[in-house]
Amino acid sequence: MAIRPILELPNPVLRQRAKKIRRIDSKVLRLAHDMVDTLQEANGVGLAANQVGELRRLIVIHLPEEDEFRIYINPEIVQRDGEREVEEGCLSIPGYRAMIKRSVWVRFNAMDHTEQVVKFKAEDILSQALEHEVDHLNGILYIDHMEAHQKLIPVESNDEEDHEAADEGNKLEAKAESGPSDSSKSTDLCTPGDDPRETPASLKML
Ligand code: NI
Numbered sequence: 001m002a003i004r005p006i007l008e009l010p011n012p013v014l015r016q017r018a019k020k021i022r023r024i025d026s027k028v029l030r031l032a033h034d035m036v037d038t039l040q041e042a043n044g045v046g047l048a049a050n051q052v053g054e055l056r057r058l059i060v061i062h063l064p065e066e067d068e069f070r071i072y073i074n075p076e077i078v079q080r081d082g083e084r085e086v087e088e089g090c091l092s093i094p095g096y097r098a099m100i101k102r103s104v105w106v107r108f109n110a111m112d113h114t115e116q117v118v119k120f121k122a123e124d125i126l127s128q129a130l131e132h133e134v135d136h137l138n139g140i141l142y143i144d145h146m147e148a149h150q151k152l153i154p155v156e157s158n159d160e161e162d163h164e165a166a167d168e169g170n171k172l173e174a175k176a177e178s179g180p181s182d183s184s185k186s187t188d189l190c191t192p193g194d195d196p197r198e199t200p201a202s203l204k205m206l
Pocket of ligand 1: 089090091092132136206
């Protein structure tokens with residue numbers, strides 16, 4: 001098991017579609033365990049294989065209230081409904097967050113690492129994390145869900161470095177325009193990170 005580097009935008013692998021896993025062999029299991037280690041080290045909620053450079057349909061989720069990491073192979077959102085505004089960030093777009101819309105609930109199918117079929121309905125942060133990670137497998141990032149009036153918000157804007165990064169981020173997110181940012185509705189995605197500058201208490205990275 002090993003910690004793998006997490007790819008960041010604009011790495012093109014983040015924009016590619018991952019391929020279905022045909023056989024859960026030792027290579028897939030090693031990747032899954034490496035992703036668990038990598039997610040744990042990053043103190044995030046979710047990680048998709050694209051983010052460690054592997055175009056395979058595999059995601060791992062670690063909910064703040066759970067001890068176990070969830071490993072899902074060939075995950076699919078088969079139904080979704082409702083709309084809610086959530087605060088979201090991504091380990092591949094460090095230093096930023098934004099308010100976007102996600103479903104109220106999803107119905108989810110996958111296989112776990114023991115080849116058992118898993119089917120359930122998810123709400124709250126689990127639903128959000130599943131939508132975010134399955135998006136990753138399709139080359140979609142949360143910034144793609146931003147609307148024109150919404151802004152990419154620097155996670156920490158108190159020092160020079162982050163101001164520079166913010167400028168870069170606005171270039172990168174061409175849709176970002178000036179307008180009121182509203183973080184008052186942010187959902188509670190939180191548990192404190194190791195470094196509060198990187199992971200503020202109000203945000204968990206997906
Ligand atoms: Ni992400």
